[in-house]
Amino acid sequence: LVTTRDVARLAGVSSSTVSHVLNGTRFVSDDVRRRVLGAVQNLGYEPNGVARSLKVNRSMTIGLIISDIGNPFFTAIVRGVEDAAQANGYVLVLCNSNEDHVREAMHLRALRAKRLDGLILAPAGEAHDYLRDTVRAHFPLVFLNRDVAGIDAPAVLLDNETAAFEATNHLLSLGHRRIGMIGGRPLASTSSERARGYGRALREAGVPADERLLVSGGSEVEGGCAAALALRALEPRPTAIFAGNNQMTIGALGAIQARGLRVPEDLALLGFDDFAWADVFRPRLSTVAQPTYELGSTSANVLFKIMADPTAEVPRRTLLPGRLVIRDSCGAGSRRLPA
Amino acid sequence: LVTTRDVARLAGVSSSTVSHVLNGTRFVSDDVRRRVLGAVQNLGYEPNGVARSLKVNRSMTIGLIISDIGNPFFTAIVRGVEDAAQANGYVLVLCNSNEDHVREAMHLRALRAKRLDGLILAPAGEAHDYLRDTVRAHFPLVFLNRDVAGIDAPAVLLDNETAAFEATNHLLSLGHRRIGMIGGRPLASTSSERARGYGRALREAGVPADERLLVSGGSEVEGGCAAALALRALEPRPTAIFAGNNQMTIGALGAIQARGLRVPEDLALLGFDDFAWADVFRPRLSTVAQPTYELGSTSANVLFKIMADPTAEVPRRTLLPGRLVIRDSCGAGSRRLPA
């Protein structure tokens, strides 16, 4: 491979001059510049970023570890991170943990070894030593989507409680009184926050408490399916189900269809996370949409802030609002129940 | 930051010994090993991968540039690449070009500067100098999903022509004779190959040619929408539409629904690329499913092969078969048309 020294030799200059013309970091005469650039072309020189990184101790690269690349919610977030990174002159590399702590740890380790300048992490779940270690090492880290208790790093999150509160209120306003909720994996912060908003809405509406109405779907399609069946088996039957994320929404819908029931005529369904194709297929699901692009871009901006100044004051958590997208899947409640 | 020398000093050994215990690369006494490992713990030493890469000239990392991270087809592929990478001890970093050549070039340049050991590229489209340069530099590169004419690198692709041929035959077998196709962006290899399979099926069935039946949807939702409308406006009207990818399928379905038409009663629709949720929503689309996981894993395996031995004989193109998934969206043809 060809190095700056080769270029320098061919151009008849020193390697520091080559470096300076390549980086525009000090004045060089037009003649020398031309010769250097010519030699670069001639030899097909390609700068060695790893040598550079070793020297300057920065890579102009940030990382993003998402927890499920198959989930459109996360891939939508990537867009926001990408644009913010590009706007700041950084390149973004992406990894996928698959909701698996060992993969998460592996990727975190690999990225830190590569001396990325910072990392956005959509954590798989709980606190672990590798997370503690990275904040202890003052490695710039921001959490995305889920917070992890006990790890002191800024987090950019949906205001899950408010979003779930409003979603549940929507169902209540349509006349539903018996509303089941499918919750996510127990250890995720999102799950408890959404459940809290749901519970608060029922409480404030004076609906009698029934803890059987909150069943965990484990954040997966299959769990959502099972949870919907369990809810449906309750007495008295719920007239509406609020699913805690997109996967479980799909699972619930599948279970409902398989039973030959119709949404919303036989059972109302309110999903979490909006679908790109929600208007095209039937039933047209109402959902609480997350501001995915903004989640991505603001987490990147928080990261850049703490990278620029590690002592900068950033909020421990920044919450972004959800938005209720009303389509056709919740409407039957008022028609079928006494006011 | 703490280095091997710090560890060495604390452990009372030389830095080369530290390196050797860390890498298991030569025998060291239990006593020394313990002291080194203790010092590592004590100081919180974290190996500097970039220094290592500079020295050994390998990063144990491969890259994958996909052209649309919002497209589930590509994210499904990632899974296959990931697993193959992990199985070979490599870490995978992912970038997204957004079907944009300047982003593709940017990422390619950045990844090569980082001295990745190899790259899988789902190209945005045509040949460009940055592609020519990287194969000229003997940088291990394999194309995924689309081939790019004029660039001599192995490609792992769907057997698009056969898949489209069989898909069209399926429509023919249901009695459809007037079948429109929505093609992808003209410069993509996938588009022409799928169109060729479609055309061949019609020809072999003795269906009179009508080039108005093939309209480009540009591989995007909006284009699919417009194309479906254009096809619908033809005289005589097509009874079936074959859409060339998932985005255009959605667009076509949206257009059809917006017109108040029903699938398949008023118009049959056969999609390309299967949906994870295709069974749950209505209409239940029939599609030609791509072996996404295998596309990913075999492209990784081809890459590893040429990384291990640059002179290895690998096929210029390896084609994987598609699979027709029959649901409910094509059935009306035989009922509405004369045999």
Added chain:
DNA sequence: TTGTAGGCGTTATCAG
């Protein structure tokens, strides 16, 4: 306006 030289943290070669 340009060159010299040292070092970033690691591994590998050689010597002991």
Added chain:
DNA sequence: CTGATAACGCCTACAA
């Protein structure tokens, strides 16, 4: 069984 030492390719004082 372990230690010196040079080198990977680049950047950046400092010197000229």
